[in-house]
Amino acid sequence: xxxxxxxxxxxxxxxxxxxxxxxxxxxxxxxxxxxxxxxxxxxxxxxxxxxxxxxxxxxxxxxxxxxxxxxxxxxxxxxxxxxxxxxxxxxxxxxxxxxxxxxxxxxxxxxxxxxxxxxxxxxxxxxxxxxxxxxxxxxxxxxxxxxxxxxxxxxxxxxxxxxxxxxxxxxxxxxxxxxxxxxxxxxxxxxxxxxxxxxxxxxxxxxxxxxxxxxxxxxxxxxxxxxxxxxxxxxxxxxxxxxxxxxxxxxxxxxxxxxxxxxxxxxxxxxxxxxxxxxxxxxxxxxxxxxxxxxxxxxxxxxxxxxxxxxxxxxxxxxxxxxxxxxxxxxxxxxxxxxxxxxxxxxxxxxxxxxxxxxxxxxxxxxxxxxxxxxxxxxxxxxxxxx
Amino acid sequence: xxxxxxxxxxxxxxxxxxxxxxxxxxxxxxxxxxxxxxxxxxxxxxxxxxxxxxxxxxxxxxxxxxxxxxxxxxxxxxxxxxxxxxxxxxxxxxxxxxxxxxxxxxxxxxxxxxxxxxxxxxxxxxxxxxxxxxxxxxxxxxxxxxxxxxxxxxxxxxxxxxxxxxxxxxxxxxxxxxxxxxxxxxxxxxxxxxxxxxxxxxxxxxxxxxxxxxxxxxxxxxxxxxxxxxxxxxxxxxxxxxxxxxxxxxxxxxxxxxxxxxxxxxxxxxxxxxxxxxxxxxxxxxxxxxxxxxxxxxxxxxxxxxxxxxxxxxxxxxxxxxxxxxxxxxxxxxxxxxxxxxxxxxxxxxxxxxxxxxxxxxxxxxxxxxxxxxxxxxxxxxxxxxx
Numbered sequence: 140x141x142x143x144x145x146x147x148x149x150x151x152x153x154x155x156x157x158x159x160x161x162x163x164x165x166x167x168x169x170x171x172x173x174x175x176x177x178x179x180x181x182x183x184x185x186x187x188x189x190x191x192x193x194x195x196x197x198x199x200x201x202x203x204x205x206x207x208x209x210x211x212x213x214x215x216x217x218x219x220x221x222x223x224x225x226x227x228x229x230x231x232x233x234x235x236x237x238x239x240x241x242x243x244x245x246x247x248x249x250x251x252x253x254x255x256x257x258x259x260x261x262x263x264x265x266x267x268x269x270x271x272x273x274x275x276x277x278x279x280x281x282x283x284x285x286x287x288x289x290x291x292x293x294x295x296x297x298x299x300x301x302x303x304x305x306x307x308x309x310x311x312x313x314x315x316x317x318x319x320x321x322x323x324x325x326x327x328x329x330x331x332x333x334x335x336x337x338x339x340x341x342x343x344x345x346x347x348x349x350x351x352x353x354x355x356x357x358x359x360x361x362x363x364x365x366x367x368x369x370x371x372x373x374x375x376x377x378x379x380x381x382x383x384x385x386x387x388x389x390x391x392x393x394x395x396x397x398x399x400x401x402x403x404x405x406x407x408x409x410x411x412x413x414x415x416x417x418x419x420x421x422x423x424x425x426x427x428x429x430x431x432x433x434x435x436x437x438x439x440x441x442x443x444x445x446x447x448x449x450x451x452x453x454x455x456x457x458x459x460x461x462x463x464x465x466x467x468x469x470x471x472x473x474x475x476x477x478x479x480x481x482x483x484x485x486x487x488x489x490x491x492x493x494x495x496x497x498x499x500x501x502x503x504x505x506x507x508x509x510x511x512x513x514x515x516x517x518x519x520x521x522x523x524x525x526x
Numbered sequence: 527x528x529x530x531x532x533x534x535x536x537x538x539x540x541x542x543x544x545x546x547x548x549x550x551x552x553x554x555x556x557x558x559x560x561x562x563x564x565x566x567x568x569x570x571x572x573x574x575x576x577x578x579x580x581x582x583x584x585x586x587x588x589x590x591x592x593x594x595x596x597x598x599x600x601x602x603x604x605x606x607x608x609x610x611x612x613x614x615x616x617x618x619x620x621x622x623x624x625x626x627x628x629x630x631x632x633x634x635x636x637x638x639x640x641x642x643x644x645x646x647x648x649x650x651x652x653x654x655x656x657x658x659x660x661x662x663x664x665x666x667x668x669x670x671x672x673x674x675x676x677x678x679x680x681x682x683x684x685x686x687x688x689x690x691x692x693x694x695x696x697x698x699x700x701x702x703x704x705x706x707x708x709x710x711x712x713x714x715x716x717x718x719x720x721x722x723x724x725x726x727x728x729x730x731x732x733x734x735x736x737x738x739x740x741x742x743x744x745x746x747x748x749x750x751x752x753x754x755x756x757x758x759x760x761x762x763x764x765x766x767x768x769x770x771x772x773x774x775x776x777x778x779x780x781x782x783x784x785x786x787x788x789x790x791x792x793x794x795x796x797x798x799x800x801x802x803x804x805x806x807x808x809x810x811x812x813x814x815x816x817x818x819x820x821x822x823x824x825x826x827x828x829x830x831x832x833x834x835x836x837x838x839x840x841x842x843x844x845x846x847x848x849x850x851x852x853x854x855x856x857x858x859x860x861x862x863x864x865x866x867x868x869x870x871x872x873x874x875x876x877x878x879x880x881x882x883x884x885x886x887x888x889x890x891x892x893x894x895x896x897x898x899x900x901x902x903x904x905x906x907x908x909x910x911x912x913x
Contacts, residue, residue, distance in 0.1 A: 163566040198580045203654065260842075455651060455675040457651060461648060498882065
């Protein structure tokens with residue numbers, strides 16, 4: 140307990156004073172709670188971790204007002220907005236880069252228009268690695284500003300996002316770069332599963348009954364399943380939670396696949412939702428998502444843009460958590476799952492808030508953005524000698 | 527060390543497997559490193575902390591590439607962008623609200639157009655308190671969206687920012703609300719001083735030689751001075767670091783006050799810099815800033831907008847830290863101080879990155895923003911009964 144012994148006014152401020160002495164200062168060093176805590180379950184050889192940004196150890200929030208609003212007394216929010224670039228993409232980026240550093244590689248690449256690209260650019264900068272990012276030509280200016288200010292090289296691919304993915308993968312093959320493409324490198328799953336390990340520890344080494352997560356390409360949910368399953372495999376837990384995956388109504392291929400129904404054209408329009416982060420027409424690991432949901436007796440639900448924006452407001456106004464619409468999708472999805480009877484209000488439920496967008500200051504860096512159709516364009520822009 | 531025993535491909539993914547057993551799971555509970563760690567030096571009575579968001583315990587980053595770029599081998603970055611609303615305002619908000627909860631109060635107010643208002647809105651939401659925020663009429667739409675989505679009531683004051691401050695203070699007097707106005711409530715200094723305590727612990731219970739911080743109204747730098755001084759007073763450190771305060775060239779009243787010179791009109795134009803967060807024409811506790819800088823043999827420096835944007839890029843590209851221009855001012859200021867010989871490159875120096883702006887999703891909430899000239903307008907909008 141801090142005992143204030145008095146207060147003085149000086150220089151226009153009120154200063155509180157204490158009975159100073161060594162006893163007021165804590166003894167032990169600060170604790171650490173980061174992703175590397177779980178390195179026994181990560182594919183890392185021995186030796187110190189070189190990746191310089193603290194990763195993971197995000198809060199599991201007790202949320203009384205949100206519990207009240209939803210009528211779910213045992214609800215928790217796992218808040219991934221606290222990472223270095225404010226999304227759960229930071230975990231995958233960290234492990235992929237750590238592995239690349241250990242293999243002596245100096246360049247990392249990905250195709251993305253969103254949080255994964257920003258996380259890759261900033262993570263590479265921190266680690267002293269070069270980032271080469273492939274985007275479609277309609278990538279937002281402020282995303283370009285973030286990536287290029289972090290020193291990344293950005294290539295706009297005229298033929299669109301799928302072509303950008305192809306070019307990034309080709310660069311991996313041709314140049315031996317580190318591959319940070321979603322759903323490709325298994326390290327991304329390994330890293331993201333630490334969210335499940337943290338949730339279990341943060342609940343006092345207990346499993347939740349249900350965990351709800353947004354689903355775009357799928358790695359976030361699939362990684363949760365792997366993390367929970369490994370705790371069971373380790374013999375420290377006796378069951379996995381049910382997983383509920385959430386997609387946007389406007390782009391819900393996996394909800395229909397789970398239901399065994401056929402989506403209409405207005406349910407496969409990735410461009411028409413506020414939740415661009417999860418609007419993926421052909422999810423990279425959709426089958427794995429369905430398997431993960433089924434294996435745990437879970438479910439897939441779709442939510443409208445109105446519900447997504449309500450979820451953004453609900454998280455802000457009842458939990459003090461600022462999320463982007465895709466990041467708040469699990470809250471909207473939980474409401475839908477409760478209405479459908481897929482989740483019982485009394486169950487211990489964790490909603491994963493995957494992130495918020497970070498705001499760019501200023502404009503894209505000159506000379507760091509160019510157009511590329513083929514690897515030769517990349518070679519030329521980066522001044523690479525043709526073999 | 528994690529030993530991967532194999533990998534299988536299923537559902538389109540590669541899965542790594544381990545020799546599972548209880549020994550792979552860490553034993554002890556997660557550590558905690560938050561602001562409340564220092565409660566012996568905070569004016570809190572006994573009892574559990576009710577404020578629900580984890581606050582403080584932000585990283586002190588080792589920044590090899592930034593060290594190389596600046597030629598400062600013992601440089602560290604204290605990264606305050608990791609708070610719930612991504613700035614050091616979260617600390618003051620937390621302590622002020624904690625105190626208010628303990629006093630049984632239900633409403634908090636502040637006048638601000640920036641990070642303090644956003645921090646107040648989100649912190650109040652998390653704690654179940656009502657936030658009433660007074661802004662000038664030119665407050666940005668996206669700031670209004672953030673505040674109102676978090677459930678805050680926002681009043682636009684036609685007579686400008688100074689009138690907004692007056693109205694917020696008057697509401698404190700009249701309605702007994704919690705006062706979160708910068709430089710007024712001493713709890714804001716108490717909270718922000720924990721940054722200094724953390725830096726000292728994170729350096730291995732050692733003082734830096736120099737700490738550099740942005741200066742607007744002044745509380746951030748003044749609180750650092752108090753924190754360091756209290757460590758000396760506690761007998762655990764034998765000296766304070768020198769403090770270097772940084773202002774924007776376009777609005778640098780305290781730099782001139784420190785130099786004893788008279789600012790020109792283009793050095794007192796708060797509207798003409800990208801660093802709006804530190805552009806304050808009449809700093810609330812300017813005298814305290816000058817005293818803190820002088821008492822530690824420190825300095826005040828001014829930096830141009832070009833230098834501020836370069837600092838944003840330098841932090842992103844060498845340290846992987848995304849900051850707003852005002853948040854990056856300490857990096858720009860350090861470069862200036864090095865050029866002027868105010869800091870020796872070999873000294874152990876900590877630059878405080880105060881924050882980044884968070885991005886709003888959507889528009890301001892209808893019915894939560896109105897115009898107020900007098901307290902009666904506030905009473906009416908909030909449905910308060912006139913006494």
